[in-house]
Amino acid sequence: MRRADRLFLLVNALRGRRRAVLARDLASTLGVSMRTVYRDVADLQRSGIPIEGEAGVGYVLRHGAEIPPLMFDADEIEAVVVGIRFARAFAGNRVSEGAARAMVKIEAAIPERIRALGERTAILAPDSRGESTREFGVLLDTLNEAIAARRVLRLVYRDAGDASTTRDVEPLCIVFWGGSWTLGGWCQLRAGFRQFRLNRIDAMQPTGDIAEERAERSLASLLREVRGRTVAPSPEARVSPPVALV
Structure with a gap:
């Protein structure tokens, strides 16, 4: 095992522990000698990792400690x-x-x-954000904030036939389908899960209401409905309730 990997595993073994971990237990977990554990702990302490304790007593990572970034292959x-x-x-x-x-x-x-x-990866994405992209970014930020705060949103929405309706929606997620974006949520008008194309939302404002925490109206419930289908719903075709695209 590389030393860098061993040091990472050592810190990870201490992370989240409320009680001190004995050196012999760390040695058993890592498959090394206790002497190696003592040396590695001392090296980590010298590098600024807030490990407290000593031989014979055990070691603990100070609560709330900031750990340096992980290494990647x-x-x-x-x-x-x-x-x-x-x-x-x-x-x-x-x-x-x-x-x-x-x-x-x-x-x-x-x-x-x-x-x-x-x-060197050949998978690229546009690296410039024009004015329209920034404006759309504001919309995504607003929706993200509403989801986090459980705010009910009132949407003025155009369907595929260009008919406009007003919907009170409990927003749950934003989905990018590779060609279009949708807002997934609980539609109070239809009493079911719906996905709304963002480019068909003509107006949006909070109602002032906060969505109640109900298991049957949660993101987990929406995802269970999606996963229960043999083919995930696509914004390119209408899907049947309760996860309908409108």
């Missing part, structure tokens, strides 16, 4: 790079900015060789 960092590229290109402004900051931290933490492998 080539496949993992490629997945991270691709994910961040798509978040920067297509997510809301807040998530896009957070993705950019995360990439800076990741690049500073991983070895040059691994970083170079990740950057």
Whole structure:
């Protein structure tokens, strides 16, 4: 086992523990000698990892401690790079900015060789955000905030036949289908789960109500309905209730 991997596993073995872990237990978990555990703990302490304790007593990671970024192999960092590229290109402004900051931290933490492998991935996404993209990002941010706060939203919505209706919706998730975005939620008008195309929402405002926490109207319940189908619902075709696209 590489020393870097062993040190990571050692910290991970202490993470979240309320009681001190004896060196012999750490040695058994890692498959190394107690002397190696003592040496590794001392090295981690010198590097700034807040491990408290001593030989014979045990070790504990100080509660609330900030742990340095994890190390990634080539496949993992490629997945991270691709994910961040798509978040920067297509997510809301807040998530896009957070993705950019995360990439800076990741690049500073991983070895040059691994970083170079990740950057060579051929899976790309647009790296510029025009005015229309930023405006759409505001919409995504607003929806994200409403979902987090459980705010009921009143939508003025156009269906496929261009007929306009007003819906009070308990928003649960935002889905990107590769070509279009939808808002998934509980439609109070239809008393069921629906998915609304974002480009058909003509107006939106909070009603002032907060959605009650009900298991039958939760995201988990919506996902169970989706997974219960042999084919996941697609925004390119109408699907039957209770997860209907309107």
